[in-house]
Amino acid sequence: KALTLDPRDSRAHCALGVAFLVGREHSRAAHHFAAGLAANPNDDVLLVEFGRFLMYVDRPEEGLRRVREAMRLNPFHPVWHWNIVGRCLHLLDRTADALDAFRRIPVPEFYHLAYQAVCLKRLGEDAAAFALRGRLFEAKPDFSVERFLAIFPYLNVETLERYAKDFRWL
Numbered sequence: 204k205a206l207t208l209d210p211r212d213s214r215a216h217c218a219l220g221v222a223f224l225v226g227r228e229h230s231r232a233a234h235h236f237a238a239g240l241a242a243n244p245n246d247d248v249l250l251v252e253f254g255r256f257l258m259y260v261d262r263p264e265e266g267l268r269r270v271r272e273a274m275r276l277n278p279f280h281p282v283w284h285w286n287i288v289g290r291c292l293h294l295l296d297r298t299a300d301a302l303d304a305f306r307r308i309p310v311p312e313f314y315h316l317a318y319q320a321v322c323l324k325r326l327g328e329d330a331a332a333f334a335l336r337g338r339l340f341e342a343k344p345d346f347s348v349e350r351f352l353a354i355f356p357y358l359n360v361e362t363l364e365r366y367a368k369d370f371r372w373l
Contacts, residue, residue, distance in 0.1 A: 213243035217252050224256050227356045232256055247273040251284055258291050260358045267291035282308050289318055294366065298325045313343035317351065321369045336373055348373050 205215035216239030223232035236253045239246065250273035257266030270287050274280050289304035302322035308315050316339040323332035340346060348370050357363040 211238075211242040213239040213246045213249050215239075216242065217246065217249040220249075220256065221252055224259065224356055229256075229260055229356075229358050233260075245276055247277040247280060250276070251280075251287055254291065255287050258287070258294060259356055261362055263291040263294040267295070286315065286318075289322075293318065293322065293369075294362075298322050302326065313339055313346060314351065316342060317346070317370065317373060320373065324372065325369060339373065346373070 205212050206219070209215070216235040220232045220235035220239065223229075223235060233256070236249070236256055239249045240253060243249065250269050254266040254269035254273070257263065257269060267288065270284060270291065274284055274288075285304045285307040289301045292298075292301035292304055299322075302319060305311070305315055305319045305322065311319070316335050320332045320335035320339060323329075323335060348367075352363065352367050352370060355363060355366070357366070
């Protein structure tokens with residue numbers, strides 16, 4: 204309806220891009236992200252969501268650039284932007300930087316604890332990793348790695364599996 208009223212509404216394109224991404228319709232998502240950015244290349248929310256999309260389609264370096272661009276445009280950005288920064292960095296095997304990004308989230312959700320634990324384990328800080336694993340299960344006792352990983356709409360199964368290997372010990 205929003206696009207019927209205004210075909211150049213960047214937020215409507217963003218919403219559809221996210222919906223199609225979650226529905227694993229990557230080409231339709233790409234179309235809406237491109238249309239939204241053509242309409243408003245300075246929409247910080249659209250840039251972050253496009254960055255997330257790029258991460259899911261095996262372009263995490265470009266995704267990271269887009270998220271950082273959004274953070275530059277909006278220096279008072281929401282803290283959830285750090286989550287996407289951390290996830291892009293994790294896929295790029297920049298583990299210490301990813302951990303730093305996740306630690307910038309002042310009130311972490313259970314999944315942020317999972318990401319931090321995974322980063323610490325990768326860095327060989329097993330005691331700290333297991334402590335965070337404990338906090339994760341305190342925050343979400345029914346946490347399941349398989350359910351958690353199933354929500355990620357990666358374009359390539361190989362990328363998801365590479366990503367998933369880090370989480371299997373949780």
